[in-house]
Amino acid sequence: MRSCFRQTGIAFLAALSLTSISITTRAESPAPEQAPATQTTAPTADPLPIMRPEERGLMIFQQVCSSCHSMERAHYGDMIALQPSATALQHWAQQRHAGLESPIASPYPSVAVGKANNGGDYPPDLSHIARTIRGGPDYIRQMLAGYRPVPPGVTLAPNTYYNPIALTHHHKFKMRPPLHEGMIAFPDGTKATIPQMANDVTAFLQWADDSHRHTRQFIGTAVLLYLALLGGVLLALWRLLKRTT
Amino acid sequence: MKDSIPPTRNWLDTRLPFLRPFWQHMAHFPMPPVNLLWTIGACLIVAFGLMFVSGLFLSLHYQPDLSLAFDSVEAIERRVPSGWLIRSIHTGGVSMLFAALYLHVGRGLWYGSYKAPREIVWLSGLLLMLLFMTTAFAGYVLPWGQMSYWGATVITHAVEAIPGIGHGLLVYLLGEDTLGGIALHRFFILHFTLGFIIAAIIGLHILCLHGTGSSNPTLDSPHPDRSTRPFAPFYVVKDCLAVCVFLALFAVLIFFLPELLGKLDNIIPANPLKTPADITPEWYLAPWFAMLRAIPSRLGGLIAAASSLLVLFLLPWLDRSPRHNATYRPLVRLGMGLFFIAFITLILAGMHGATPLWVWLSRGSMLVWFLTFLVLLPLAAYRERQTRDASTQGETP
Ligand code: HEM
Numbered sequence: 001m002r003s004c005f006r007q008t009g010i011a012f013l014a015a016l017s018l019t020s021i022s023i024t025t026r027a028e029s030p031a032p033e034q035a036p037a038t039q040t041t042a043p044t045a046d047p048l049p050i051m052r053p054e055e056r057g058l059m060i061f062q063q064v065c066s067s068c069h070s071m072e073r074a075h076y077g078d079m080i081a082l083q084p085s086a087t088a089l090q091h092w093a094q095q096r097h098a099g100l101e102s103p104i105a106s107p108y109p110s111v112a113v114g115k116a117n118n119g120g121d122y123p124p125d126l127s128h129i130a131r132t133i134r135g136g137p138d139y140i141r142q143m144l145a146g147y148r149p150v151p152p153g154v155t156l157a158p159n160t161y162y163n164p165i166a167l168t169h170h171h172k173f174k175m176r177p178p179l180h181e182g183m184i185a186f187p188d189g190t191k192a193t194i195p196q197m198a199n200d201v202t203a204f205l206q207w208a209d210d211s212h213r214h215t216r217q218f219i220g221t222a223v224l225l226y227l228a229l230l231g232g233v234l235l236a237l238w239r240l241l242k243r244t245t
Numbered sequence: 246m247k248d249s250i251p252p253t254r255n256w257l258d259t260r261l262p263f264l265r266p267f268w269q270h271m272a273h274f275p276m277p278p279v280n281l282l283w284t285i286g287a288c289l290i291v292a293f294g295l296m297f298v299s300g301l302f303l304s305l306h307y308q309p310d311l312s313l314a315f316d317s318v319e320a321i322e323r324r325v326p327s328g329w330l331i332r333s334i335h336t337g338g339v340s341m342l343f344a345a346l347y348l349h350v351g352r353g354l355w356y357g358s359y360k361a362p363r364e365i366v367w368l369s370g371l372l373l374m375l376l377f378m379t380t381a382f383a384g385y386v387l388p389w390g391q392m393s394y395w396g397a398t399v400i401t402h403a404v405e406a407i408p409g410i411g412h413g414l415l416v417y418l419l420g421e422d423t424l425g426g427i428a429l430h431r432f433f434i435l436h437f438t439l440g441f442i443i444a445a446i447i448g449l450h451i452l453c454l455h456g457t458g459s460s461n462p463t464l465d466s467p468h469p470d471r472s473t474r475p476f477a478p479f480y481v482v483k484d485c486l487a488v489c490v491f492l493a494l495f496a497v498l499i500f501f502l503p504e505l506l507g508k509l510d511n512i513i514p515a516n517p518l519k520t521p522a523d524i525t526p527e528w529y530l531a532p533w534f535a536m537l538r539a540i541p542s543r544l545g546g547l548i549a550a551a552s553s554l555l556v557l558f559l560l561p562w563l564d565r566s567p568r569h570n571a572t573y574r575p576l577v578r579l580g581m582g583l584f585f586i587a588f589i590t591l592i593l594a595g596m597h598g599a600t601p602l603w604v605w606l607s608r609g610s611m612l613v614w615f616l617t618f619l620v621l622l623p624l625a626a627y628r629e630r631q632t633r634d635a636s637t638q639g640e641t642p
């Protein structure tokens with residue numbers, strides 16, 4: 001019995017020492033979901049930097065979305081995970097009369113001005129839009145690439161655009177088409193097609209809603225493996241003790 | 246040199262002489278042949294420990310102020326190093342803790358753990374359950390999201406149903422007419438303090454249990470097994486194994502199914518002017534929410550919900566049969582089985598809208614709840630005491 005007690009103790013110590021191994025991860029590159037094939041331009045002398053979809057998405061957000069939408073829950077400085085240059089972020093923040101520690105506020109001074117500039121609908125905050133909007137990321141991806149020419153027989157009010165995917169106002173959408181072919185030059189050479197940009201900016205919005213997803217899944221896997229190991233040892237010990245005590 | 250310390254004895258044992266007898270007691274504590282349901286107590290200790298520690302870390306960064314609360318939670322999620330991990334342990338831990346708690350109480354009901362000589366263990370456990378419910382409710386208000394605000398509004402206004410003093414009491418408790426900054430600060434202090442109170446009562450609960458020992462689920466069976474094993478090492482290992490499985494489920498929940506936790510409405514800041522489409526409580530408080538809704542009168546609902554808990558305190562005296570284990574008590578087996586179904590129905594009812602179907606299912610379940618404990622159990626106990634000759638089992642003197 002004594003020796004069994006000692007065995008238990010050793011198992012415990014082993015368990016504890018394993019726990020103290022710290023896990024440090026950097027979000028690994030996620031596989032882009034149904035990403036259109038990344039096309040690169042003619043090879044240049046410099047190797048092109050490898051960019052994750054959400055990193056390209058941040059560029060789109062900075063240059064396009066943030067001219068109408070806020071992302072109040074995030075700070076400019078939070079983007080350091082996607083844009084490692086603090087100077088570049090500082091520059092972006094300063095352009096918007098803010099600092100790294102300010103929330104990414106709406107460009108409009110008031111809700112009334114925001115509405116007036118967008119055909120009567122206020123551009124919603126994007127902090128958690130990937131989770132809160134009906135249809136989630138899939139909806140966002142399709143809606144952004146969903147603008148179509150106005151079909152015959154449909155008349156649109158001024159500042160209204162035809163988008164059969166959009167949820168509001170029976171396809172008569174108040175957001176002017178944000179994406180245009182080739183509007184951004186991505187440093188990694190990815191061609192800025194509309195489906196490509198819709199995909200990347202959606203990845204960014206998912207990241208903004210839930211930035212720790214990849215780290216979380218990595219730690220979760222590690223924890224489960226560890227518990228499986230510990231559980232195996234304990235199970236063996238338990239069955240041994242069942243016979244001997 | 247009378248004082249000289251024998252070198253063989255441990256330094257700490259010499260200075261704290263009660264340590265050795267304490268460990269001796271724990272190691273040799275005689276355990277009857279209990280089944281796996283008796284490992285849930287250990288899981289509860291671990292779950293509470295995790296809640297306590299993660300809660301302390303959260304409170305370093307949380308700000309109980311109307312204008313800062315919501316953002317401080319977002320800051321914990323986004324900017325505090327490992328903040329998201331600590332917060333997910335705390336928010337996921339509530340569900341794990343309540344799941345284990347209800348299983349633990351269910352075990353007590355089925356195996357008659359509430360009976361003599363464990364009444365105080367049972368009562369201290371019920372006190373813990375009430376404190377957990379209060380703590381969970383107070384904690385849910387703290388992030389000050391839409392569901393925090395509206396959930397708290399609905400529940401605090403139930404107080405208003407108390408005749409005469411209702412409104413005055415509500416204003417006194419909230420510190421102002423409506424749920425606002427003063428109330429938020431109070432909820433934080435309540436939530437924080439209750440953690441320590443619960444810790445103390447858990448100690449008391451286990452102390453009381455060690456007075457009488459765990460109950461023996463085989464005593465009422467045709468083949469009672471009166472053998473015991475010392476707690477160490479067998480039950481130490483068994484408890485650790487159960488805790489390991491519990492933690493694995495915990496990990497699956499917080500790392501892989503986070504969308505099951507937390508309502509969408511709660512990542513929207515509280516807005517007193519905009520009621521969310523439907524106000525639903527977390528699953529672990531849903532049964533009592535369903536009861537409040539099932540009774541047309543507000544006061545009646547409040548009384549029903551409160552009595553459903555109070556009746557549990559009376560169980561040791563409602564069921565005075567010497568038999569413990571429902572497996573060998575046909576009538577009780579039926580009653581407890583129905584009660585478990587009723588409890589799950591009430592959870593579902595509380596989480597769904599107040600459609601006539603769910604309201605009537607709630608009413609039926611409440612009927613089962615009260616009939617089981619107030620009629621069926623005393624009746625079964627009475628009959629079993631009449632035919633006492635056949636049952637010298639059990640351990641009641
Ligand atoms: C966090 C809260 C709680 C903790 C940490 C806790 C802990 C424990 C532990 C460690 C045991 C011994 C192992 C076992 O039988 O599983 C135990 C036994 C017991 N607990 Fe709890 N408990 C808690 C809540 C409750 C509640 C809510 C009740 C009942 C309403 C309760 C009633 C009992 C009873 C009756 C026993 C003795 C069981 C028997 O041997 O038949 N406990 N508790």
